[in-house]
Amino acid sequence: MMRGASADAYAAAAAVLPGTGDLGRVGQDLFGTADLLRAEPGLRRVATDVSIPAEAKAELLRGVLAGKVAPESLDVVTAAVSQRWTAGRDLGDALEQLGVVATVRSTGSEATRLEDEVFAVGRLVQENPALRDALSDPARSRGDKADLVKGLLGDKVLPATVALVQQALSGSHRTVAVALAAFQKVAAEVRGEGVATVRVARPLSGADRDRLAGALARSYGREVHLNVIVDPDVIGGIRVEIGDDVVDGTVSSRLDDAGRRLAG
Numbered sequence: 001m002m003r004g005a006s007a008d009a010y011a012a013a014a015a016v017l018p019g020t021g022d023l024g025r026v027g028q029d030l031f032g033t034a035d036l037l038r039a040e041p042g043l044r045r046v047a048t049d050v051s052i053p054a055e056a057k058a059e060l061l062r063g064v065l066a067g068k069v070a071p072e073s074l075d076v077v078t079a080a081v082s083q084r085w086t087a088g089r090d091l092g093d094a095l096e097q098l099g100v101v102a103t104v105r106s107t108g109s110e111a112t113r114l115e116d117e118v119f120a121v122g123r124l125v126q127e128n129p130a131l132r133d134a135l136s137d138p139a140r141s142r143g144d145k146a147d148l149v150k151g152l153l154g155d156k157v158l159p160a161t162v163a164l165v166q167q168a169l170s171g172s173h174r175t176v177a178v179a180l181a182a183f184q185k186v187a188a189e190v191r192g193e194g195v196a197t198v199r200v201a202r203p204l205s206g207a208d209r210d211r212l213a214g215a216l217a218r219s220y221g222r223e224v225h226l227n228v229i230v231d232p233d234v235i236g237g238i239r240v241e242i243g244d245d246v247v248d249g250t251v252s253s254r255l256d257d258a259g260r261r262l263a264g
Contacts, residue, residue, distance in 0.1 A: 006090040009083030010097070016079040017098055018072045023106035024160065029073030030099030031167045033065065037092040038172070047081045048091050054082035096172055097186055100164065104187045107160045112225070115187050115195075117161040119227045121153070122180035135169065135176050145169050184227075194224045196242040199231045199250070216242065 002010045018026060037044045043064070047057055058078035065074055076098060085091050107114045125132050131152075135145055146166045153162050168179035188195045196216055198204070204212070209226060216224040224242065237250040 002086075002090060002094065004086045005084045006086040006094070009080065009085050009090070010094045012083050013076055013080035013094060014098060014101070016076050017102060019105065021072060022070065023102045024163070025070050026073045026076070027099045027101075027103035027106060027160075027163060029069035030076060030095045030102060031163075031170070033061075033069065033073070033077050034092040034095040034099065034172070035170055036064075037095070038089075038170070044088050044091065048085045048088045050084055057081045093172065096167065096170070099167065100183050100186045101190055103160045103163055104190045107158060110158060111187065111191055114158055114160050114164075115184055115225055117157045118164055118180050118184045118187065121157070121161065121165050122177045122184070123229070125177045125180070132176070142169050188225050191225075192222060194220055194222055194242055195227060196224050196240055197227045197229065198241075199229045199234050199239040201230070201232055201234045201236050201250075203230055204228055212238075212240075216240070 001007075037047065046052060046060060049057070058081055061077050061081050062074060065077060069077070077095065080091060080095060080098075085094075104111055104114060125135065134140065134148060137145075146169060149165050149169070150162060153165065164183050165176075165180065168176045168183065170179075173179035173182060185195055194216070198212065209228070213224055213226055216226075220242065234250040239250050240247045
């Protein structure tokens with residue numbers, strides 16, 4: 001989360017981010033620029049140096065990116081480098097996050113599907129050790145890993161989902177799964193939603209999902225996107241995690257509590 005001057009700088013750059021047009025291209029441009037700044041420490045230092053006039057930094061980035069990114073993307077980048085950042089790495093992180101926002105917006109009415117797909121891919125990575133190792137293997141190039149993702153997901157998911165999963169390979173987060181969780185949170189925020197992780201022993205019916213989502217929306221004052229995990233270990237009942245709040249009404253939890261009371 002951006003703090004201090006970086007939070008203000010992010011807001012200023014976000015205000016320039018377009019709401020229409022080829023937002024998928026804008027997202028890719030911002031991802032690429034974030035990657036460039038992370039790979040080139042010298043460029044990053046100049047772009048975030050408070051002693052250099054804002055227009056000079058903007059002109060430098062125009063020269064580096066002209067003809068390589070869309071004009072709308074360049075506007076966002078130059079707005080970003082014209083700001084004051086608390087830490088140098090915050091600039092790349094902000095551009096990546098704005099790239100996620102643009103990518104989410106590019107899906108229009110399918111944004112909910114995007115959230116579900118990103119969550120599902122995150123779970124797939126967590127639960128498949130071979131895939132997790134392949135995506136974290138330092139001996140494999142990022143391009144090779146991106147090809148693996150594209151081959152795995154293909155046309156089964158939205159192009160925006162593939163774009164986000166490939167960006168999760170950038171190394172900006174501790175693991176690919178952590179990156180995807182962060183990207184899904186950004187996607188929910190774009191739509192004004194919260195995100196709840198729900199663990200149940202059996203899949204929820206459509207009616208049960210709607211009732212739970214409605215109850216959480218009333219409690220938290222905004223719509224809540226449900227990430228449902230079917231986990232036989234809960235035996236029965238339901239466990240809901242939203243932010244720092246946890247409501248555990250599972251049978252396994254009650255059995256554990258009973259066991260502790262008996263042991264005590």
